[in-house]
Amino acid sequence: MSDLLERLRGRGWRMTAQRRVVAEVLDGEHVHLTADEVHSRAVAKLPEISRATVYNTLGELVSLGEVLEVATDKRAKRYDPNAHRPHQHLVCARCGAIRDVHPTGNPLADLPDSERFGFTVSEVEVTYRGTCPNCAAA
Amino acid sequence: MSDLLERLRGRGWRMTAQRRVVAEVLDGEHVHLTADEVHSRAVAKLPEISRATVYNTLGELVSLGEVLEVATDKRAKRYDPNAHRPHQHLVCARCGAIRDVHPTGNPLADLPDSERFGFTVSEVEVTYRGTCPNCAAA
DNA sequence: TACCTGACTTAGACATTGTCTATCATAGCC
DNA sequence: GGCTATGATAGACAATGTCTAAGTCAGGTA
Numbered sequence: 001m002s003d004l005l006e007r008l009r010g011r012g013w014r015m016t017a018q019r020r021v022v023a024e025v026l027d028g029e030h031v032h033l034t035a036d037e038v039h040s041r042a043v044a045k046l047p048e049i050s051r052a053t054v055y056n057t058l059g060e061l062v063s064l065g066e067v068l069e070v071a072t073d074k075r076a077k078r079y080d081p082n083a084h085r086p087h088q089h090l091v092c093a094r095c096g097a098i099r100d101v102h103p104t105g106n107p108l109a110d111l112p113d114s115e116r117f118g119f120t121v122s123e124v125e126v127t128y129r130g131t132c133p134n135c136a137a138a
Numbered sequence: 139m140s141d142l143l144e145r146l147r148g149r150g151w152r153m154t155a156q157r158r159v160v161a162e163v164l165d166g167e168h169v170h171l172t173a174d175e176v177h178s179r180a181v182a183k184l185p186e187i188s189r190a191t192v193y194n195t196l197g198e199l200v201s202l203g204e205v206l207e208v209a210t211d212k213r214a215k216r217y218d219p220n221a222h223r224p225h226q227h228l229v230c231a232r233c234g235a236i237r238d239v240h241p242t243g244n245p246l247a248d249l250p251d252s253e254r255f256g257f258t259v260s261e262v263e264v265t266y267r268g269t270c271p272n273c274a275a276a
Numbered sequence: 277t278a279c280c281t282g283a284c285t286t287a288g289a290c291a292t293t294g295t296c297t298a299t300c301a302t303a304g305c306c
Numbered sequence: 307g308g309c310t311a312t313g314a315t316a317g318a319c320a321a322t323g324t325c326t327a328a329g330t331c332a333g334g335t336a
Contacts, residue, residue, distance in 0.1 A: 103248040110241040118271035133256035
């Protein structure tokens with residue numbers, strides 16, 4: 001994800017230790033951390049980082065389109081750094097595990113004009129719910 | 139929605155003024171209230187109803203499958219009484235307005251086995267996001 | 277390099293949403 | 307009408323998120 005750091009710098013983002021740490025924490029595939037988890041991991045790397053900074057930085061990353069907010073969980077928002085590859089989520093109703101998945105087809109095309117009520121529709125978010133293998137076994 | 143009250147009674151639900159009021163508030167099409175909104179409206183009909191009761195009752199209605207929880211909003215959960223007719227949601231990113239919509243096709247069928255990672259998938263939740271006519275005009 | 281300035285960070289108060297507990301009230305049964 | 311388990315209540319508590327005022331620093335400039 002040094003890609004990300006590069007992109008951000010290119011956009012005139014002022015680089016600070018805190019922002020770098022948050023970006024580093026949000027690295028990898030199938031990463032879906034809550035703000036609080038991001039904060040915990042950031043603190044491990046940079047103990048004096050504050051909660052407000054983590055929230056601010058996450059909010060900026062979302063505005064810049066580098067990170068997606070996903071509301072699969074009932075409580076906290078989760079942050080998905082994999083914003084550049086379109087994908088949907090598969091969530092275990094029991095334990096909350098989340099996987100990125102890539103369905104076939106284009107759900108946007110499934111919404112006829114007559115069902116758009118004059119809205120300009122730009123995005124679709126699809127969440128599949130079920131039971132993961134671990135929970136099914138238990 | 140006296141249907142609902144009948145169904146609940148049939149299932150051995152003990153009927154109380156509070157529960158009736160909550161069920162009445164959740165009546166109609168395109169109703170997507172937050173717990174707090176449900177509480178406010180319930181208070182208007184029955185001033186001494188408490189927040190805990192509203193939360194409890196909503197939780198029970200969800201368990202019984204009479205009401206759906208939807209997470210279209212980043213903040214509070216919303217409750218959708220239209221649980222018996224499968225439908226999806228169209229949300230205005232600007233003002234938060236929500237409409238029920240009925241896409242064609244079956245998104246469940248769009249998730250191939252190879253993308254299920256051993257999960258038993260039972261539900262799909264689709265949220266379309268865009269701008270409503272009002273906000274587009276403004 | 278040193279310094280400036282506006283953007284960034286901080287701690288902690290505050291707000292919102294949701295949960296829990298101990299106690300009181302009552303629906304439905306006899 | 308009276309009993310009893312179930313439901314309701316107030317309010318404390320918990321979790322998540324937002325805001326503010328004051329201090330700090332990255333990056334540009336000379």
